[in-house]
Structure formats: C-alpha cells, structure tokens
Amino acid sequence: MSAERNKTEDDITAEVLQRFAETPDPRLRQIMLGLVKHLHAFVKEVELTEAEWFQAIEILTEAGRMCSDKRQEFILFSDTLGVSMVVDLLSHRKPDGATESTVFGPFHRLGAPELPTGGNIAQLDKTGTPTLVSGRVLDLDGNPIKGALLDVCQAQSNGLYDSQDAGLGGLHMRGKFRTDAEGCYLVRTVRPVNYPIPSDGPVGRMLRATGRHPWRPAHIHFVVSADGYEPVTTHIFDRTDEYLGSDAVFAVKDSLICDFVRHEGRESRGGEAERLGIDPPFLTAEFDFHLKPASERRATVLDAQQRLAALGAAD
Numbered sequence: 001m002s003a004e005r006n007k008t009e010d011d012i013t014a015e016v017l018q019r020f021a022e023t024p025d026p027r028l029r030q031i032m033l034g035l036v037k038h039l040h041a042f043v044k045e046v047e048l049t050e051a052e053w054f055q056a057i058e059i060l061t062e063a064g065r066m067c068s069d070k071r072q073e074f075i076l077f078s079d080t081l082g083v084s085m086v087v088d089l090l091s092h093r094k095p096d097g098a099t100e101s102t103v104f105g106p107f108h109r110l111g112a113p114e115l116p117t118g119g120n121i122a123q124l125d126k127t128g129t130p131t132l133v134s135g136r137v138l139d140l141d142g143n144p145i146k147g148a149l150l151d152v153c154q155a156q157s158n159g160l161y162d163s164q165d166a167g168l169g170g171l172h173m174r175g176k177f178r179t180d181a182e183g184c185y186l187v188r189t190v191r192p193v194n195y196p197i198p199s200d201g202p203v204g205r206m207l208r209a210t211g212r213h214p215w216r217p218a219h220i221h222f223v224v225s226a227d228g229y230e231p232v233t234t235h236i237f238d239r240t241d242e243y244l245g246s247d248a249v250f251a252v253k254d255s256l257i258c259d260f261v262r263h264e265g266r267e268s269r270g271g272e273a274e275r276l277g278i279d280p281p282f283l284t285a286e287f288d289f290h291l292k293p294a295s296e297r298r299a300t301v302l303d304a305q306q307r308l309a310a311l312g313a314a315d
C-alpha cells in the first residue's frame with residue numbers, strides 16, 4: 001500500500017486528461033485533450049490567483065449577456081485576440097487563386113433585403129460620399145458565375161453599424177445582390193469609413209487596459225456564395241486608410257486592398273452613375289471575387305455563421 005500524499009496541480013491535470021482519454025469521437029478527443037493540456041499549462045504559467053479566476057468568470061458572463069441578434073461579444077474577443085485570423089489562415093493555407101477570406105466580424109445580422117443591381121444600401125446615410133462598387137464573380141478559370149449571391153454590409157459614415165445606432169429602428173447598410181449572366185454585380189453605397197470596434201463591453205476594457213487602439217481600417221463586408229462553390233467571407237479595404245497596418249482585429253490581407261477612385265466633375269460621371277442619378281463627387285471601386293469549387297469540409301462554414309446569427313436572434 002503506497003503512502004498517502006497530497007495531490008499536486010500536475011496530478012489534477014493528469015487525472016482530467018485521463019478522464020477525457022476515452023472520448024469516442026477521435027477529433028473531439030484530440031480537441032479536449034489539447035484544450036485541457038494548454039489551459040492547465042496557462043493557469044500554472046501565470047499562477048492565476050482565485051481573484052483573477054473569478055474576474056475571468058465575470059468577464060465571460062458579461063460577454064454572454066451582451067450577445068444578441070445585434071451583438072456578438074465572443075466573436076469580438078476572438079477577433080481582437082487574433083484567434084479568428086489564426087483559424088482563418090489555418091483553413092485557407094494554400095494560395096489557390098480564390099479570393100482570400102477574412103474575419104466574419106461581430107455585426108452580421110439576418111434578414112438583409114435582396115436588392116436589384118445598383119440597389120442602394122445606404123439610403124438613410126446623408127453624409128457619406130456616394131460610392132459604386134462593381135465587379136464580377138468568377139470561377140478559378142475566369143468564367144463568370146451567374147446568380148451568385150453577395151451578402152453585403154458596412155458601417156454607416158458615422159462609424160456605427162445599424163445595430164449600434166440608437167436613432168435607427170431596423171436594418172441599414174445591408175443588402176443581398178445577385179450577379180447577372182456575365183457574373184457582374186453593382187452595389188450602391190457610401191464611402192466606407194474607419195471605425196472603432198465597440199468599447200462598451202469587456203473587449204473594450206481589455207483594449208484600454210492593455211494600451212491598444214480599437215480602430216479598424218475602412219472596409220465593406222462581403223459573403224459571396226454560389227451553388228457548387230465554396231462561399232467566401234471577406235472584406236474589401238480602402239487602400240488609403242491609416243489603420244491598414246494596425247487593424248484592431250488583424251484582418252487585413254494585401255489581396256483585399258482596393259482603390260476607391262474619386263470622380264469630381266460632371267465629365268467624370270460614368271454610365272452607371274448617370275443611370276442611377278448620382279452627381280459628382282462620387283467614388284467607384286472595382287473588385288472581382290474568385291470562387292473555388294465546393295468541398296464538403298468547408299461548405300458548412302456559412303451554415304455555422306447562420307446558426308450563430310439565429311442563436312442571437314432567438315433571445
């Protein structure tokens with residue numbers, strides 16, 4: 001009979017790992033063992049105090065309470081800790097000619113209206129510079145994809161998303177567009193602006209306490225999907241933005257940076273602007289999306305995003 005001794009923290013870690021060792025699903029087993037191993041190592045490395053542990057529970061509780069159909073504080077934590085972009089890069093490791101992805105962000109909402117070609121997502125935005133974003137959705141061989149869906153959203157020119165703006169009742173700066181037979185799309189909006197991520201919750205307190213700025217470079221969100229292709233969740237960024245090099249959520253990729261060209265005089269009023277009744281000054285930006293054929297593994301990303309948005313809406 002062995003002599004009795006007090007358990008050490010390493011004994012607890014070993015016991016917990018053993019308790020998960022028989023998990024039937026091999027992937028779940030790998031994830032749980034890795035989680036326990038690294039989580040315990042982290043707690044031991046920083047010698048987490050009981051007060052700090054309680055504070056962490058409070059922070060997570062507060063983050064959960066803030067989540068709704070309009071707000072996702074956990075995604076904001078993931079984004080600002082760089083986890084979202086590490087997962088993104090692991091999932092899209094090889095350059096394959098398809099448009100690069102970036103963070104989903106915490107502001108996606110269900111129910112954006114389907115708009116015709118050239119439809120205006122910024123109808124209530126009276127201060128922004130009118131902007132036409134156009135381009136094509138193509139396969140990897142450059143063939144147009146007809147009927148592709150572009151789910152577009154953007155912050156207003158006051159730097160707020162619709163869900164953050166107390167003066168708004170419903171959806172704004174959101175729309176769904178379909179490509180025509182040539183794969184072309186056309187979105188009317190206003191110039192995107194840089195904006196600080198929401199700082200009224202635990203993520204904001206983390207940024208302040210650690211001396212980090214909350215700014216994101218100006219961008220427009222796109223989720224582009226089509227039958228038979230992998231959907232891509234991405235942004236296009238304004239090349240002139242001062243925060244391109246220090247995005248609070250680490251989401252900038254060079255291939256997603258885009259020129260927003262300013263047109264000043266009446267002579268610069270192009271065919272599309274004229275047809276839509278837009279007077280100068282206005283801007284145009286062009287960006288083509290390239291989709292790769294669907295693979296079973298990643299076809300579920302869009303479903304997962306929809307489930308998450310619906311979970312908030314159910315509250």
Ligand SMILES: [Fe+2]
Binds near residue numbers: 105154155219221
């Ligand atoms: Fe955004």
